[in-house]
Amino acid sequence: MAGTREPFWWSLFAAGGAVAALLAPVQIALTGIVIARGWAGQSFTYDRALALVSHPLSRLYLFVLISLPLFHWAHRFRFTLIDLGLKWSRALVAGVCYGAAVAGTILAALVLIRF
Amino acid sequence: MPDPTITLEIFRYHPEQNETPSFRRYEIPYREDWVVLDAINYIKDHIDGTLAYRWSCRMGVCGSCGMMINGTPRLSCAAFLREYYPNPVRVEPLANFPVERDLVIALDDFMHKLREVNPWLIRAHEQPLSDGEYRQTPDEVAAYKQYSMCINCMLCYAACPVYALEPRFLGPAAIALAQRYNLDSRDQGRSQREAVLSSEDGIWDCTLVGECTVACPEHVDPAGAIQRAKLASTIDWYKRVLMPWGGR
Structure with missing residues (x-):
């Protein structure tokens, strides 16, 4: 029964929301602004950044940072589509949205393991 | 003039x-x-x-x-x-x-939904009258008091865009009242409300727009009640899946 799986998707949605609200802005501020503008000086040269990101804990952090917000998006987008009128295909909408998040998660895991 | x-x-x-x-x-x-x-x-x-x-x-x-x-x-x-x-x-x-x-x-839909969540104290075993009243500490009263202020005015249903699109949605007041009894230390009926509450047309239809809480004249905060119900149901779900031997 689909209803019984809702708590699972909702918990990923809730966790993704927390990550998107708390971690993502910090990450964007650091990599997108501070480092990109050169304000961090020599602390974040390519080699040093690569070494930092290669650490298993950093990979785990990036995995969480990428994966959970994908499920947050999937859940929101699923209900947005239903609210827009795709009620006749609830299962399909859920499958496409969560499927995309699962695919993104697998892709993130592969990239993070391989580099 | x-x-x-x-x-x-x-x-x-x-x-x-x-x-x-x-x-x-x-x-x-x-x-x-x-x-x-x-x-x-x-x-x-x-x-x-x-x-x-x-x-x-x-x-x-x-x-x-x-x-x-x-x-x-x-x-x-x-x-x-x-x-x-x-x-x-x-x-x-x-x-x-x-x-x-x-x-x-027409009130019929709301009345039907209200009845569905059994909004009254449910006891597994009634204690005899001679044992006196079911006593509560101020903290135990505070746990549900806010949700008990609902006057069934249905403003939250008129404000809810989810109910507007999905009339099967159980709706803010009924869920808040279910929570009112679920959080009452005298009540033992949570499992009886759970089937309706955590169904697809129950709490999981809510997308936390929050207009119910804005509209509520008694400051019940139905949106908050629904979020708390979602969290409680989710914890139950993980317990059932991860510890199937645990029982409930």
Whole structure:
């Protein structure tokens, strides 16, 4: 029964929301602004950044940072589509949205393991 | 200077006379201390006795006089004319409900949903009267008191965009009242409410728009109640999946 799986998707949605609200802005501020503008000086040269990101804990952090917000998006987008009128295909909408998040998660895991 | 007046545009619908609803304008004396319900009572008493609407206590307790006032769900006994004067006030029946006549809506759907969540104290074993009352600490009362303030006025249903799109949705007040009893230390009926509460048309339909909490005249915070119910159901679900031997 689909209803019984809702708590699972909702918990990923809730966790993704927390990550998107708390971690993502910090990450964007650091990599997108501070480092990109050169304000961090020599602390974040390519080699040093690569070494930092290669650490298993950093990979785990990036995995969480990428994966959970994908499920947050999937859940929101699923209900947005239903609210827009795709009620006749609830299962399909859920499958496409969560499927995309699962695919993104697998892709993130592969990239993070391989580099 | 002539006495000030204010115009009310009131939704009129008499299905036995006219199949399509219309608006009628009434110009009435403006009194600073009048609420919209006073104005409607004035119209009923002095201008048009055929106007149909529900009201009772005039003090925000009975929950009967909810209406859309300038597009916002409000208790007409708590909406002062001075908030709108000198502009006209548009009064319509509560949104998202079928209209029976003028400002009177059909309550059946809400009443049915309310009953579905068993909003009363459920005991596994009633203790005999000789044992005295079920006592609670102030903290135990505080755990549910906010949710017990609901007056069943249905403003939250009129405000809820999810209910507007999905009439099967259990809705804010019914869920908040289910939580009111689930959080009551005297109650042992949570598992009996769970099937309805955590069904797809229960808490999981809610997308936390939060308009119910904005509309609530008693500050019940139904949106918060629904979020807490989601969290409790999710914890139950993980317990069942991860510890299937745990039982409940």
